[in-house]
Amino acid sequence: MNAAPDVPAKDAQDERLEPRLQGALREMLTSNWLVTVAALLLALIVSGVLIAAADEDVHTTASYLFARPTDFLSAVWNSVWHAYVALFQGAIVDPTASTFAKAVRPLTETMTWSVPLILAGLGLAVGFRAGLFNIGAQGQIILGAVFGGYIGFAFGLPPVLHLLLAIIAAALGGAIWAGIAGFLKARTGANEVIVTIMLNNIAVYLVAYLLTTTAFKREGSNNPQSPPIDSTAIYPRLLGDDFRLHAGFLLAIVATVFVWWLMDRSTLGFQFRAVGANPSAARTAGININRIYLLVMITSGALAGLAGSAQVLGTEKVLTAGVAASFGFDAITVALLGRSKPLGTFLAGLLFGALRAGGFAMQSRTGTPIDIVLVVQSLVVLFIAAPPLVRAVFRLPSPGRRQQISPTPAPVTKEAAA
Amino acid sequence: MSAVTAAPAPARPAAKPLPPISYKAPIAYVVIAVLALIGFGLLPASGRRTGFTVSTSTDFFQIDRFDVPSKTTAIVLTLIALALGALTFWYARNRRKVGLWLPAVYAVVLVFALLVWAVAGKNQPLPLTSLLQGSLFLAVPLVFGSLAGMLCERSGIINIAIEGQLLAGAFLAAVVGTLTQSAYLGLIAAPIAGALVSALLVAFAVKYVVDQIIVGVVLNVLVVGITSYLFSTVLKVNASTLNTPPRLPTLPIPVLSEIPVLGPVLFRQTALVYLMYVVVIALQILVFRSKWGLRLRAVGEHPKAADTVGIKVNRTRIRNTLLGGAVAGLGGAFFTVANGLAFGKEMTGGKGYIALAAMILGRWSPKGALAAALLFGFADNLQVVLGIIGTPIPSQLMLMTPYVVTIFAVAGLVGKVRAPAAEGIAYVK
Numbered sequence: 001m002n003a004a005p006d007v008p009a010k011d012a013q014d015e016r017l018e019p020r021l022q023g024a025l026r027e028m029l030t031s032n033w034l035v036t037v038a039a040l041l042l043a044l045i046v047s048g049v050l051i052a053a054a055d056e057d058v059h060t061t062a063s064y065l066f067a068r069p070t071d072f073l074s075a076v077w078n079s080v081w082h083a084y085v086a087l088f089q090g091a092i093v094d095p096t097a098s099t100f101a102k103a104v105r106p107l108t109e110t111m112t113w114s115v116p117l118i119l120a121g122l123g124l125a126v127g128f129r130a131g132l133f134n135i136g137a138q139g140q141i142i143l144g145a146v147f148g149g150y151i152g153f154a155f156g157l158p159p160v161l162h163l164l165l166a167i168i169a170a171a172l173g174g175a176i177w178a179g180i181a182g183f184l185k186a187r188t189g190a191n192e193v194i195v196t197i198m199l200n201n202i203a204v205y206l207v208a209y210l211l212t213t214t215a216f217k218r219e220g221s222n223n224p225q226s227p228p229i230d231s232t233a234i235y236p237r238l239l240g241d242d243f244r245l246h247a248g249f250l251l252a253i254v255a256t257v258f259v260w261w262l263m264d265r266s267t268l269g270f271q272f273r274a275v276g277a278n279p280s281a282a283r284t285a286g287i288n289i290n291r292i293y294l295l296v297m298i299t300s301g302a303l304a305g306l307a308g309s310a311q312v313l314g315t316e317k318v319l320t321a322g323v324a325a326s327f328g329f330d331a332i333t334v335a336l337l338g339r340s341k342p343l344g345t346f347l348a349g350l351l352f353g354a355l356r357a358g359g360f361a362m363q364s365r366t367g368t369p370i371d372i373v374l375v376v377q378s379l380v381v382l383f384i385a386a387p388p389l390v391r392a393v394f395r396l397p398s399p400g401r402r403q404q405i406s407p408t409p410a411p412v413t414k415e416a417a418a
Numbered sequence: 419m420s421a422v423t424a425a426p427a428p429a430r431p432a433a434k435p436l437p438p439i440s441y442k443a444p445i446a447y448v449v450i451a452v453l454a455l456i457g458f459g460l461l462p463a464s465g466r467r468t469g470f471t472v473s474t475s476t477d478f479f480q481i482d483r484f485d486v487p488s489k490t491t492a493i494v495l496t497l498i499a500l501a502l503g504a505l506t507f508w509y510a511r512n513r514r515k516v517g518l519w520l521p522a523v524y525a526v527v528l529v530f531a532l533l534v535w536a537v538a539g540k541n542q543p544l545p546l547t548s549l550l551q552g553s554l555f556l557a558v559p560l561v562f563g564s565l566a567g568m569l570c571e572r573s574g575i576i577n578i579a580i581e582g583q584l585l586a587g588a589f590l591a592a593v594v595g596t597l598t599q600s601a602y603l604g605l606i607a608a609p610i611a612g613a614l615v616s617a618l619l620v621a622f623a624v625k626y627v628v629d630q631i632i633v634g635v636v637l638n639v640l641v642v643g644i645t646s647y648l649f650s651t652v653l654k655v656n657a658s659t660l661n662t663p664p665r666l667p668t669l670p671i672p673v674l675s676e677i678p679v680l681g682p683v684l685f686r687q688t689a690l691v692y693l694m695y696v697v698v699i700a701l702q703i704l705v706f707r708s709k710w711g712l713r714l715r716a717v718g719e720h721p722k723a724a725d726t727v728g729i730k731v732n733r734t735r736i737r738n739t740l741l742g743g744a745v746a747g748l749g750g751a752f753f754t755v756a757n758g759l760a761f762g763k764e765m766t767g768g769k770g771y772i773a774l775a776a777m778i779l780g781r782w783s784p785k786g787a788l789a790a791a792l793l794f795g796f797a798d799n800l801q802v803v804l805g806i807i808g809t810p811i812p813s814q815l816m817l818m819t820p821y822v823v824t825i826f827a828v829a830g831l832v833g834k835v836r837a838p839a840a841e842g843i844a845y846v847k
Contacts, residue, residue, distance in 0.1 A: 054651035054652060132633055135635070143786075181705075193780055197775065198828075205817045206814070208814045329639065336632055369650035371643050371644075371646035371647040371650060371763075378637070378639040382640070384628035385626075385632055
């Protein structure tokens, strides 16, 4: 990504002699956001094929395809169109709803779903840019939820202080869990991918075990769940009790700004990026890279821990074994889609939150299983990681063709990883 | 050669000082043994007995149940472990390498001590044979998965998509097995599905030079999405015609299966398990002793050098990644046709990631992968068996152990592991 902002600038310099309109058009066609939009479109098309393939009307009309092909085509169009309309109505706004509150509810649902995705995604993005592939957001979310939840239900404290302490504890929980991986990476060179995968599994069993102990188990309940979180430790609802949207969303905005400041404006963030770009060069420049590995993982885990707090103190209000759902794994795709940039991650989190919220609506209205959302998500990330493929499909001009600076897409993909 | 051995001391260039002796591993060995001695041997009440059974009811030779006094046995076993720990100190002091037998014996002794302690005083004996049988059974997908990972990584492509390959294999095996009403055809279809996932992996990793870890992670999500979607839309509705695969029959090998203990464990299995023996042995020989294996490793260690001597780097990588995907797909058949079970959403449950860990723990070699997979299978099955008998340890903590062991292993207690040098780096001429 470091190269990307430079390329259009050089383009513009070279193209002073060209007609201005043509230059602007060219810049637009080669820009990254256009690739993003094209990738999303391509993912929706491929998923549309899957939706149509499983539709019964499509099956029946396919049997007389050659007799009346228009029936088949309209059946395909209907199945896909209805599914995506339901997805949109469940995610953004539902014009068919009776009241205004019901019409905008989908948007607030999208925002609610996006909170843990954004927070955990930001955490992973910090790691990626420092060259650490932290797959452990799942475990870090769980530990954040365990720590935050315990403060939330076990202590009686005054309102604001209680919530604040619970949030800090959640961040601490995630930071400790990720810190293990960072410490081992720094001390022994243990591969952080493997260690974080293992820590994910350990966290799953750890929370299951804790929920059987007297300290965590709700009295008189047969289900493995904690006592309810005290009302003093719950994120206040932003739009009244009718909507699930809670103050965790504000936290996500603050965290986004913080990560931007950390990575783009602070000395520490510069060191993070330096280690990510080239550890050997960073060491030569006097950066203690082992210390940076530990700090990166702690920052990354703290953000994922905050995602856990959003779940346990905001949406669920109780600690269960499934508190992290699959947010930790979805967050990987969020961070990749956001190209590890704060704003990009924020928007990617919103998009995936929308897919999730809309997916439930789509499932209940058109019977299209929500699993298709996973397909859309993974395809988007896959296509975005391979801009040449998207450009080839849509016949877009490639940015480096005139200059021949980088015939391979290596800088872009490396940034997505780094 | 003889000249060097004739005058050893002065001829050796002794300029480089020896590294300081590290006592980390010996200390760990001793500390763990002492803890086990206290926990399993000294603290528990005396007078209880632990029962073991060895034979299954169908065995030709029947061996009766035998009981041992719990406390004494546990103390003896942990003392053996302690002695082994002391031996590692001696090895370290004399700068001698510890052979592979020592950690193996150490682990076996400690596991037995744990078993003796866990089953002490229970009426039900511990069925040793079925414990081992189940371990091998649960290790099957892990063995195939880690062999797949090894094939890909030896050629320089990181394969995180093992999970997706297993899942795809399980899915296609179930569907083809049901459609044809033949478990063997299902077994043949499974590798095709795995290879398809691999084809996507190489398409993005080699052609579009996308970071291989990213592609792997995303492919896992994609396969989960597609199989779950097809399961919900098609398989669930037509369960009888699409998702009731037949079971692979158990094929006891005539004479060998009558050997006590080993017979039922090793030779009373399905074709998939026999295939696993063949694949492990074949790969162990081929990867390290054949031209193909040498090229495979060359491409993964130093692609430029391999290219210089005329090996087609990317073609080798593509072929071996496809082969790896097929092997993993075969492992996926374990979940459906090998058990006669219907396909279920996300039924592989993270086994692909465990296989990845087994591969690293096994240091990128087939026999190591086999051993590590068996370790995970054993821990998994131990939890099931002890759960039936009833033990003092919470099952969740038992389930955690293989992952904790892996972290310790990766962090270097077992020894430094080294990945193929060029893995994860795309080769662009």
